[in-house]
Amino acid sequence: MAETESGRDERDTLATALRVLRRRWLIVVGVVIVCMAAAGARYASTTKSYEATANVAFDVSSLPDAALQVSRGSGDPERDAATNVLVASSSQVAELVRRELRSPADPQTLLSAIDVEAAPNANVLDITASTSDAVYSAKLANSFADQYIEFETASQLSAIDAAERDLQTQIDALPVNSPDRATLEQSLQRLNGLRAVATSGSQVIGRASPPGSPSGSSLPRTLVLGAILGLALALAIVFLLESLDRRVTSIEELEREYRLPALAAVPQDSFKPHRGAVRDAQLEPYRILRSALDFAAVTRELDTLLVTSAISAEGKTTVAVELAHAIALTGRNVALVEFDLRRPTLAKRFGLDPREGVTSVLTGQEDLQDALVRPLHDLPNLAVLPAGQLPPNPSELLGAPNVAELLEELAHSEGTVIVDAPPLNPVADAQVLLNNPAIDGTIIVARAGHTTRDDVRRAAGTLARHVLQPVGIVVTGIRDGGRSAYAAAGPGQAVFEPAREKRASRGRRTRP
Structure with missing residues (x-):
């Protein structure tokens, strides 16, 4: 019996809601149309943004470390990835990009158009450029990827130079017939051999291409979202008016x-x-x-x-x-x-x-x-x-x-x-x-x-x-x-x- 009464109450509630909607359908339609028109106008007036992404695989080890058979990584993959993100989005890399593209923009402006993220569970950087020009977005993302590698290569060469100087200082301090001197000289030779093939250990595994459509919502999706928002707003207005309306309608x-x-x-x-x-x-x-x-x-x-x-x-x-x-x-x-x-x-x-x-x-x-x-x-x-x-x-x-x-x-x-x-x-x-x-x-x-x-x-x-x-x-x-x-x-x-x-x-x- 309780279930029957509950079902009857639900039917009465539904019937009341349908009567309210039938009586105030003009408000619902009007609010939905206005919200869809506002969404369409906002979409038309918003500056379109085109996103292009370049992918760079990075290595946490370095040539000097490998030549000297030592490991200087932190041992924490998340920390190493965060370090490379900071390097790729540094003002030094942005300055190199500005020079390569001969851009009049300052490094901070270039960085504001760039988003660098580390891919989860992989030593990969996703460098995404967002601008109002599809071709320029791809060019900017690729330039940041290239200059990040150049910056890392330059850093490797600087590290090799520093390691050579350090080894040479140690060699000079040892006797000529010392066994340690021979070991250090072998390490110095390995460093000299790696200088010619020195790289950062990183490489571009996916170059950015100009996107065919702007990022974000498309016009149909924007209109659908506007309709959904309008319907929710219209229902809120209708039932608010109904709660304030003291007239008896049934x-x-x-x-x-x-x-x-x-x-x-x-x-x-x-x-x-x-x-x-x-x-x-x-x-x-x-x-x-x-x-x-x-x-x-x-x-x-x-x-x-x-x-x-x-x-x-x-x-x-x-x-x-x-x-x-x-x-x-x-x-x-x-x-x-x-x-x-x-x-x-x-x-x-x-x-x-x-x-x-x-x-x-x-x-x-x-x-x-x-x-x-x-x-x-x-x-x-x-x-x-x-x-x-x-x-x-x-x-x-x-x-x-x-x-x-x-x-x-x-x-x-x-x-x-x-x-x-x-x-x-x-x-x-x-x-x-x-x-x-x-x-x-x-x-x-x-x-x-x-x-x-x-x-x-x-x-x-x-x-x-x-x-x-x-x-x-x-x-x-x-x-x-x-x-x-x-x-x-x-x-x-x-x-x-x-x-x-x-x-x-x-x-x-x-x-x-």
Whole structure:
């Protein structure tokens, strides 16, 4: 069981990451492109360097030592190799190179273009020259190899001269018939014989040739590295933005925060103006919502429903209107009441007189049946009661006892009442309505990608403080366009024509 839960958590995490990437893919693509362009520009602007390497085999022994049958090496191969590296990269050798190449550069400049390393497990020096000219790099590496050998040869000759002088001094100090004198004279003869063939014991085993391409990364490799760096940077930016973004973006998260089931999900394109059969297809989410409410009504009375949201611009009015339409399409009587007395929109939406409505009924200026309007002649069972004139005290007006009487009368005459209420968090109006005994249930509208976690938690806390139990949530703003082909228009499209296109019939009052 633990493994099953662990696997489920991993799948949820992966699905969340994929949703984040799908939502912010433009940032990922943009950052990767910028990094690749920066890498390409840097490659184009960087001075190209060409490397050429010459290989020299060196010997730790010397001719004088061999002639005298002695060994003066350190016995430590690493130390002997380090000594030869220092010799090859010395200013004396660099001066010889400068003279050979007739270069205007000083020895230190030449040395800055040279790298000398001892090959591991071999008496070999790798002399590498790096310059902006491929031919010059090869010439410089070969010159350092040659002059290193010349310098070592000169050092051998100097050592032979010193050894001869030392032997001659010892010979002169001995008697003519001394046995030691004869031995020293033989050593002196060997030294004289080696002078003609004196070398450093080193030789070039690999001459440098001009490289065909610059060293370092090629352009394709540079672009690939730029893409990898850009992808890593983009992912870091995306998940940083995601951690800072307090908006709730998924239905599952809204269900967790509200602790309520999602009754329906409304795509973003359902809020756009539509015509004809396509418009009828957009009612499918509200038909699903209607079916969910009918199922919930089996266990509780839901004649009067309050539609609200945590904050504004979540689509609560659209949900209330379209839900009323969906219920009316079944032939049942339904009344749509606007209790948003601060920002009313139903009068404009249906083309009604904004001066008459809820406020005129509550203040006794008009009878309820006179204020009710049936704006769609194709749906005579849909009655609308707009807000009317804006009152100076909406919360107090909605808390009056005659509000419950109005709702009970509508429920008795029309059957189903859908109340469009203000949002929960900004004002107290909806909280006043939550205490009204005439309201049977609440529908919470939440817009994915708009409402923040703080807004949702505050609204959920408000709902928890009232006796009225919410039925569930309706999630709007869903951008997943994958919808079933069964959402195509059916026979019902001729029954309902959008309110926007029935302007000729709006504003006419019909007594219920």
